[in-house]
Amino acid sequence: MKRNHTGTLGCIHLILVLVILVSPPASVFRLSVAHDIITPITSESMDAESFAMRNIPRDYLPSLYQDASNTVAVIVENSLYGWIRTPTQQYCQDLVGSGYDVILYTEDIATVSDLKGLFVNWYVNEGLVGAVLIGRLPYAEFHHDSTSVFSAETFICDLYLMDLDGTWSDSNPSDGIFDHHSASLHGDIDPEIFVGRIDPSCLSWIANPAETVTAYLSKLHQYRTGDLERKHRAVAFVDDDWCSWGEQWARDIAAAYPDISYEGNPDLTTGAGWLNVLGQNHAWVHLCAHSSPTAHHFKPWAQGLVTSTDIKEAAPKISFYNLYCCKGAKWTMQDNLAVTYLFSSNYSVASIGSTKSGGMMDNSHFYTPLGQNNSIGESLVNWFSKSLNEMGEAGSAYLEWYYGMTIVGDPFLRINYDCRAPPPLLTSPTHPNQTSWYADKRLLLEWEVPEDVNGIAGYYYAIDRNSSGIPRINADNFTNKNKIMVDRQLKDGTWFVHVMSRDVLGNIGPRVAHYRINIDSESPYLLLHGLPSFCNISRRCLSVNWSATDLCSGYSHSRVWLDQPSNVVVDGTERILNLSNLTEGQHTLNITVYDAAGNRDSEQIRVCVDLTNPHIELIRPASGGLYGSSLMLAWRVTDEESGYRNASVSVDEGESVELSAPASSIVIHGLSPGLHTFNLTVVDWVNRFTTLVIAARVYPVLDCVWIVAAFASVTAAVVLHSFKPSRNEISDTII
Known part of the structure; x- marks a missing residue:
C-alpha cells in the first residue's frame, strides 16, 4: 500500500x-x-x-x-x-x-x-x-478456477475498488468478470483505500430500505456520540474444526481487546451457545464456523444450525462482527448473514467477512492496527497489504482465502474512538439538591469519571450566573481531578457550575454538564404584629400573628414553642397562632421563622395570664375610731400575677383621686363634722380591680390631736382638692 x-x-x-x-x-x-x-x-x-x-x-x-x-x-x-x-x-x-x-x-x-x-x-x-x-x-466480480483445496468460484470482489494501482484483467473468457490480478509497473496488488457497504436491500423482512438505512445512520450517530457503548471486550467463538488455531487467534484479537473470552470447547460451540453469546454485552465477536450465505453450521451438525432468521429474532447486542464464515458476507444473497447482523440489532454497527469461501487469517495484521485506534477500514487495508503474499497463513492460496473479504457497514468506525467526550454527572455534598437553597457559601462539587472508550484526561469548568454557560478552553480552569472546591465566599443568589470533559485523544465536549447552586446566607426578617415583647392578659386565650420576609430563598416555615422548646405549638408555613386554655401565670412564647436555606430569626413574647382580682388589706382608719377634720387612709395590696398598678380614692361619691403604685396611703383634709363614706379602688395591670367602702365619723374637736399626729407622721399629707398624683406607665395593658 x-x-x-x-x-x-x-x-x-x-x-x-x-x-x-x-x-x-x-x-x-x-x-x-x-x-x-x-x-x-x-x-x-x-x-x-x-x-x-x-x-x-x-x-x-x-x-x-x-x-x-x-x-x-x-x-x-x-x-x-x-x-x-x-x-x-x-x-x-x-x-x-x-x-x-x-x-x-x-x-x-x-x-x-x-x-x-x-x-x-x-x-x-x-x-x-x-x-x-x-x-x-x-460491484466487481472475480473468478478463480478450482484448486486442490477450493472449488472454482465467482464472487463479489471489493478489493478491486480498493487496489487503485494494480492490474485487473478479464480475459478468459472476456465476460465482465475479472479473472486475473497482478501488480502494475509502478504499483502492487495491495489496496490504497478501503471500502464499506451499507445496503439492506437483500433483506426479505424489511418493507422500506430507506427507513432501514435511516435507522442505521442514526445508530452510527449514537455510537459516535457515546450513546451506544458496549463493554470493551471481545469473544472468540471457534467451532470444532479450528480448535487448534483458536487460542492463537484469541491472542491476536487481544491486541485490540485485552479483555477477551475464548470459547473453543466443542461441547459449548453449538448453535445455542452462539445465540447465547449474541445476547451478551460485548463490543466484538470473532466467529469461526462453517457457513452458507444465510446460516451457520456448528459441529456436530445436530447441534449446529443458526439461520439469519434466528439471528434477526435474537436481536444481537454486539457492535462488531468478524465472520470467519464461508460466504457469510455475500451481501447480494437474500437474507445474508453479515447484512442481517448489521440491521437486526440496535447495537450492531459493522460486520467483516467474505463474499466467498474463506475468511480472515493472519489476524494480528488486522487486530494490531485496530487496537491502535485505526479505523476498521484502515486495519483491513493493513491486513490486505501484509497478507496477500505466500508468507502468510494462507500461503500460496491467499487469493482463494482472502479476495472475498469486505466490510458490511461503516468502514470509518474505530473501536476506541468517539468524536466527543461525555460530560460527567455532577453531585455536591455541600449543595446536594439543585432546587434547594443552602447557607454555605463554600462549594464542593464532585463527579464520577464518565465512561469514555478512550478515557478522560480532565475537565474544563466555569462558575457564573449563566444557566447554559460553557467553560473557556484554557489551562486556568482545567483540572484532572474529579472534583472542584471553591473556598472563596460566593455571594448570595443562584450560581451555575459548568463542566466539560476532555478525553485522552483531545476530544472536548461538546456536551456540558451544568449544576445549579442556590446560596442564601442572610436570615429572614421576622415582624410581630400588634404585640410587645411583654404583655399581660386577663383571659385564657391569645391570638398572635407575624410576617417573615427573605430576599433570596424566601420564607419556608415557622416553629413556635410555648414555655419550653419541646412544647411545639406551630411547625409549618402558617403565620398565625390562636392559643386557648392558658393557665394563670407567666408564659413564654418563642417564635422562629426559617427561610429555604435554613437561616432563621427569632422573637420571644412573655405573657402574664391574670385571672384574679387584686386583694386589699385596710390598715387605716381603724374600725370604730374617732377622727378630726383630717384623716389618713392606708392600705396594703396583694396581686401575685400582673401586680398592683394604681388606686383611686373618693369621698362621699365625689371626685376621685388616682395614685400610682406603689402609693398605699393618702391624707384627706377639711372633712366636715359627721359621717363620711370613702371609696378605695385598687387596679392591677390587667385592669382587674377591688373596691372597699369605708365609713368614718368626724369630730372637729379632735383636730388638735389629729394635727399633732399628722405632723408626727412621715407620710406626706395630700389635700384632697389639690391632689394630682403622677402616673408612671410601665407597660401596656390588654383587657
Whole structure:
C-alpha cells in the first residue's frame, strides 16, 4: 500500500481548507476540516445541499488526524438519496467532527469502472483514504478456477475498488468478470483505500430500505456520540474444526481487546451457545464456523444450525462482527448473514467477512492496527497489504482465502474512538439538591469519571450566573481531578457550575454538564404584629400573628414553642397562632421563622395570664375610731400575677383621686363634722380591680390631736382638692 508515491497515480496533494466541489447538477460536495475551526459551508451554488457545521475550536478534534491524509467519500445511490437526505447530512457532519474531509457524491454511477475512476481521481487529487457506499451500487466480480483445496468460484470482489494501482484483467473468457490480478509497473496488488457497504436491500423482512438505512445512520450517530457503548471486550467463538488455531487467534484479537473470552470447547460451540453469546454485552465477536450465505453450521451438525432468521429474532447486542464464515458476507444473497447482523440489532454497527469461501487469517495484521485506534477500514487495508503474499497463513492460496473479504457497514468506525467526550454527572455534598437553597457559601462539587472508550484526561469548568454557560478552553480552569472546591465566599443568589470533559485523544465536549447552586446566607426578617415583647392578659386565650420576609430563598416555615422548646405549638408555613386554655401565670412564647436555606430569626413574647382580682388589706382608719377634720387612709395590696398598678380614692361619691403604685396611703383634709363614706379602688395591670367602702365619723374637736399626729407622721399629707398624683406607665395593658 502506498500513501504517497509517484507513478501512474501521481502525488497526493492534501487540502486542509473548507471547500466545496460542485458539478451540475449539484451532487458532489466536499467538507473539510480546517486548521483552526470548522465553519459553516456557504456558497451561492449550494441550493439543496448545505451542512451547518458548529464553530468548534480545532482542539475539539482528535490530534491523531491533524497531519494525516483524511479525505473520505460518501457515495449514495441516486434514487435512495432523496429519502435519506437529512440522516446522510448528519452522517457527513459526524465524519467531519471525527476529523475527516468528506466528499458526498449522489450522481448515478453506471458501472463499477466508473466508480473506481472516481476513487482514483479523488485519491490523486484529494488524498482519499476510504469510501462508504450507501445503497445498491456497482460491484466487481472475480473468478478463480478450482484448486486442490477450493472449488472454482465467482464472487463479489471489493478489493478491486480498493487496489487503485494494480492490474485487473478479464480475459478468459472476456465476460465482465475479472479473472486475473497482478501488480502494475509502478504499483502492487495491495489496496490504497478501503471500502464499506451499507445496503439492506437483500433483506426479505424489511418493507422500506430507506427507513432501514435511516435507522442505521442514526445508530452510527449514537455510537459516535457515546450513546451506544458496549463493554470493551471481545469473544472468540471457534467451532470444532479450528480448535487448534483458536487460542492463537484469541491472542491476536487481544491486541485490540485485552479483555477477551475464548470459547473453543466443542461441547459449548453449538448453535445455542452462539445465540447465547449474541445476547451478551460485548463490543466484538470473532466467529469461526462453517457457513452458507444465510446460516451457520456448528459441529456436530445436530447441534449446529443458526439461520439469519434466528439471528434477526435474537436481536444481537454486539457492535462488531468478524465472520470467519464461508460466504457469510455475500451481501447480494437474500437474507445474508453479515447484512442481517448489521440491521437486526440496535447495537450492531459493522460486520467483516467474505463474499466467498474463506475468511480472515493472519489476524494480528488486522487486530494490531485496530487496537491502535485505526479505523476498521484502515486495519483491513493493513491486513490486505501484509497478507496477500505466500508468507502468510494462507500461503500460496491467499487469493482463494482472502479476495472475498469486505466490510458490511461503516468502514470509518474505530473501536476506541468517539468524536466527543461525555460530560460527567455532577453531585455536591455541600449543595446536594439543585432546587434547594443552602447557607454555605463554600462549594464542593464532585463527579464520577464518565465512561469514555478512550478515557478522560480532565475537565474544563466555569462558575457564573449563566444557566447554559460553557467553560473557556484554557489551562486556568482545567483540572484532572474529579472534583472542584471553591473556598472563596460566593455571594448570595443562584450560581451555575459548568463542566466539560476532555478525553485522552483531545476530544472536548461538546456536551456540558451544568449544576445549579442556590446560596442564601442572610436570615429572614421576622415582624410581630400588634404585640410587645411583654404583655399581660386577663383571659385564657391569645391570638398572635407575624410576617417573615427573605430576599433570596424566601420564607419556608415557622416553629413556635410555648414555655419550653419541646412544647411545639406551630411547625409549618402558617403565620398565625390562636392559643386557648392558658393557665394563670407567666408564659413564654418563642417564635422562629426559617427561610429555604435554613437561616432563621427569632422573637420571644412573655405573657402574664391574670385571672384574679387584686386583694386589699385596710390598715387605716381603724374600725370604730374617732377622727378630726383630717384623716389618713392606708392600705396594703396583694396581686401575685400582673401586680398592683394604681388606686383611686373618693369621698362621699365625689371626685376621685388616682395614685400610682406603689402609693398605699393618702391624707384627706377639711372633712366636715359627721359621717363620711370613702371609696378605695385598687387596679392591677390587667385592669382587674377591688373596691372597699369605708365609713368614718368626724369630730372637729379632735383636730388638735389629729394635727399633732399628722405632723408626727412621715407620710406626706395630700389635700384632697389639690391632689394630682403622677402616673408612671410601665407597660401596656390588654383587657
